[in-house]
Amino acid sequence: MRQEIILYKRKDCHLCDHALELLRQLQNEYDFTLKLVDIGKSDDLEEKYGLYIPVVEIDGEVIQFGQIDEFTIRMRLQKNKNSKDG
Template sequence: MDTRITLIGKAGCHLCDAARETVSRVAAELGVGWVEYDINEHPELKEDYWDLIPVTLVDGRRHDFWKVDETRLRTALGG
């Protein structure tokens, strides 16, 4: 399974928790892989995305920030 979705967030972030649930559900339904990075453990991500988390990337390109729109995510993944 190819990793197509990247979620960038942090612990204790309620928006990140909601994004994680959406990403996990959509990825499972569409059979695509996803990975999550904690912004506090990656200085380069913190510099680029601190004020936007949660951030989702699809195929390495920024897709959404602050919130994951499920319909938009499905469309981007071809589902």
């Protein structure tokens, strides 16, 4: 089963743009679906993530927020891949 990554973001957010670019690059190496969620369209999400965006969630677990780095996301994707291969 493919992993699912949700990127909670908002319009005109340079950190969100960077996170999206990073995740799209990682899609070339890892098999996952990427879902983009604009928190500006939901009061509940705005309240939950407003101060933290961007937020990266993998298979229902928040992995990182704010400054997203490739190493952390890559390590989590690799961990999930290894557990499914073994």
